[in-house]
Amino acid sequence: MMKKKRVLVIGHRAPDSDAVCSAIGYAYFKNHLDKTRLYVPCRAGPLNEETTFVLEKFNLETPLRADSVAATVEDMDIEKPISVSPEQTMMEIAHLIKDRTIQSFPVVDAENRLLGIVDKLDIAVHYVERLEIESLSATPIDLSHLMSALQGKILANTRKMKALSGEIFVAASQRGTTINRTRPGDIAILGDRADVQMDLIKAGCSALIITGDHPVSNEVLQLAREKKVLVISSPHRTFATARLINLCMPISHLMSKSVPTVGLTTTVNEVREKILESKYRCLMIVDDDNHLIGTITRSDLLEPIQKQVILVDHNEISQAVDGIQDADILEIMDHHRVGDISTIRPITVYNEPIGSTCTIVAGQIFLHRIEMIPDIAGALLSGILSDTLLLTLSTATGKDREMAKKLADVAELDLTTFGKELLTSSMNFKGKTPRDILFQDFKTYHFNGRKIGVNQVMSLDIEEITGIEPELKAEMERLCRDEAYHMVAMLIMNPVEKKGEEIIVKGDTRVIEKAFGVRVENDKCFIPTIMSRKKDFIPRISRCLTS
Structure with missing residues (x-):
C-alpha cells in the first residue's frame, strides 16, 4: 500500500486554545473527507495551561510540535535502496552497476546497518591501478565466488577448502626461477607445464590454477590429492584468469567507510549542500542506529520538495511557523484580518469576521454531516469560549453563540459552568517568569x-x-x-x-x-x-x- 502524503494542520506561534483546537478539529474533518492524505494536527510552540486543561479534559492527544515546516528528507519520495553486503565481490557489484545503471551502492551488514559505500569509479580505478595480483593473505576469497567468476572446475580438493588464502603468483618464469620463489602455502597460476605443476605441489603450494582449459595429468592430480593441494581448471588464459581473481576480492576490501549520511529530519537545503560536496553524488539516509533507510541522488532534487500545510487561526508570516514561505500551503482557515502570506497557485481560503476559527471548523463538520464526537465538540467549544472570553467580547457573533450551544449539547456540557472552569485554568501565573x-x-x-x-x-x-x-x-x-x-x-x-x-x-x-x-x-x-x-x-x- 502506498504511503499517504502527510499534511500538517497548524496554527500560529505562541499557540492559544483556538489555534490548537481548530487544528485538531480541522484535521479530524479532513481525514474523514479526504482518504488520500493523512492530516496531522500540529502546534507551533509549547501549550499554555488552558489548552493543556482542554486536551486532558477531553482525552485528546497533544498535537505534534512543529517549529519549522521547511522541507526535510521525510518529505521526499524515498524508495527502498539497493544495497550490497561486504562479502559480495567486485565482479558482482560491477554487474549490478551495469544491470541497474546505478552509480553507487551502500554496503550494509546482516542487520542493515550502514558499513560503507562503493562507487563504480572506485571499482574502475581499482581495476586499472592493480597491475599485480592481490595478495590473499590478508583478504581471502571465497572459493565459490572464484569458481563463479572463472566458470571453472575443481579437479582436486582433498582438504575441502572453502576459501583461498596466501600469496598468489603467475608461474611464467623458467622452471628453476619459479620453484625458487615458491613458499609453502602459495597459490600458483600456470598453463599446461606438467613438470612445473608437479614441482610446485612438492614445494608446498596450497593451490594450483591451471589456465586455458588444459587437461591435467592423472599423475599431477594423484600427487595433489596426496599433498592435499587444491587444483582448479580455468577456461581463460593466464592473464584473464589473474585479472578475474582480482575481481573476486570482497567489496569490503575496496569500500569507503567515510559515507555521507543524512537523517529523516535533515532539511532539503542541507541535503543540497551536502550532495554537492559528496564525491559520490549521493547521500545515504540512516536512522539513529545507523540502519539504512534509503539513498538520495542529485536527480531526486530536480523537482520541488515541500511540506504540505493548512494554516488555521492566522495568515501572517510574522505569526507563522518557520519555513512557511517554502511550504506548499493548501488551505487557510482564519477569522483575522488578511495578512501577507502568498501562494504560487490558487488555494481554498475560509475567512470570516467572527469570534473564533473553531466556529468555522465546527460549521464545516456539521455542514458535511460528519459525526461530531463529544471530545472534538468539547475541544472546538473550548476554542470558541477562550477566544471570545465566554462570548462576551465584541468579536463574538450570533454564529459563535449558535455553534457554542450546539457543541455544548454534543459534549453534554453546561456553557456557563464549563466556561468558568475553562477561564480559571487560564489564569495561573504560579511558577512563571x-x-x-x-x-x-x-x-x-x-x-x-x-x-x-x-x-x-x-x-x-x-x-x-x-x-x-x-x-x-x-x-x-x-x-x-x-x-x-x-x-x-x-x-x-x-x-x-x-x-x-x-x-x-x-x-x-x-x-x-x-x-x-x-x-x-x-x-x-x-x-x-x-x-x-x-x-x-x-x-x-x-x-x-x-x-
Whole structure:
C-alpha cells in the first residue's frame, strides 16, 4: 500500500486554545473527507495551561510540535535502496552497476546497518591501478565466488577448502626461477607445464590454477590429492584468469567507510549542500542506529520538495511557523484580518469576521454531516469560549453563540459552568517568569515597516501583575531594543469585573495615546472598555500608524 502524503494542520506561534483546537478539529474533518492524505494536527510552540486543561479534559492527544515546516528528507519520495553486503565481490557489484545503471551502492551488514559505500569509479580505478595480483593473505576469497567468476572446475580438493588464502603468483618464469620463489602455502597460476605443476605441489603450494582449459595429468592430480593441494581448471588464459581473481576480492576490501549520511529530519537545503560536496553524488539516509533507510541522488532534487500545510487561526508570516514561505500551503482557515502570506497557485481560503476559527471548523463538520464526537465538540467549544472570553467580547457573533450551544449539547456540557472552569485554568501565573507571562499569548504585527508586539492576559488579582511589573517592563524594553519592536504592549483584563483594560506599554507610547485618546504615564494607561485584540485594539493601532 502506498504511503499517504502527510499534511500538517497548524496554527500560529505562541499557540492559544483556538489555534490548537481548530487544528485538531480541522484535521479530524479532513481525514474523514479526504482518504488520500493523512492530516496531522500540529502546534507551533509549547501549550499554555488552558489548552493543556482542554486536551486532558477531553482525552485528546497533544498535537505534534512543529517549529519549522521547511522541507526535510521525510518529505521526499524515498524508495527502498539497493544495497550490497561486504562479502559480495567486485565482479558482482560491477554487474549490478551495469544491470541497474546505478552509480553507487551502500554496503550494509546482516542487520542493515550502514558499513560503507562503493562507487563504480572506485571499482574502475581499482581495476586499472592493480597491475599485480592481490595478495590473499590478508583478504581471502571465497572459493565459490572464484569458481563463479572463472566458470571453472575443481579437479582436486582433498582438504575441502572453502576459501583461498596466501600469496598468489603467475608461474611464467623458467622452471628453476619459479620453484625458487615458491613458499609453502602459495597459490600458483600456470598453463599446461606438467613438470612445473608437479614441482610446485612438492614445494608446498596450497593451490594450483591451471589456465586455458588444459587437461591435467592423472599423475599431477594423484600427487595433489596426496599433498592435499587444491587444483582448479580455468577456461581463460593466464592473464584473464589473474585479472578475474582480482575481481573476486570482497567489496569490503575496496569500500569507503567515510559515507555521507543524512537523517529523516535533515532539511532539503542541507541535503543540497551536502550532495554537492559528496564525491559520490549521493547521500545515504540512516536512522539513529545507523540502519539504512534509503539513498538520495542529485536527480531526486530536480523537482520541488515541500511540506504540505493548512494554516488555521492566522495568515501572517510574522505569526507563522518557520519555513512557511517554502511550504506548499493548501488551505487557510482564519477569522483575522488578511495578512501577507502568498501562494504560487490558487488555494481554498475560509475567512470570516467572527469570534473564533473553531466556529468555522465546527460549521464545516456539521455542514458535511460528519459525526461530531463529544471530545472534538468539547475541544472546538473550548476554542470558541477562550477566544471570545465566554462570548462576551465584541468579536463574538450570533454564529459563535449558535455553534457554542450546539457543541455544548454534543459534549453534554453546561456553557456557563464549563466556561468558568475553562477561564480559571487560564489564569495561573504560579511558577512563571515575567518572560513566560509576556509571551504566553504574544503576537507580532507589521504596519508601514513598524514592528508591533501585543500580549493579552487575564487576571482576577491585578496585584499578581503589579508585583512583577518592573521585570515585565524590562523584558518589554529588551524586545524594543534588541529585536527592533517599535512598540510592545501588554493588555491586562479582569474578566469578572470587566471595567476595562490596563495597558503596560514600552517603545513609542505616542501610538497608544493617539489611537485611544489617553495619556501614558509611567509606561501605563487605562482604557475603560473590554477590548478584543483583533477587532478593537489592532485596527486602531493600524489606523494610527498608517494614517
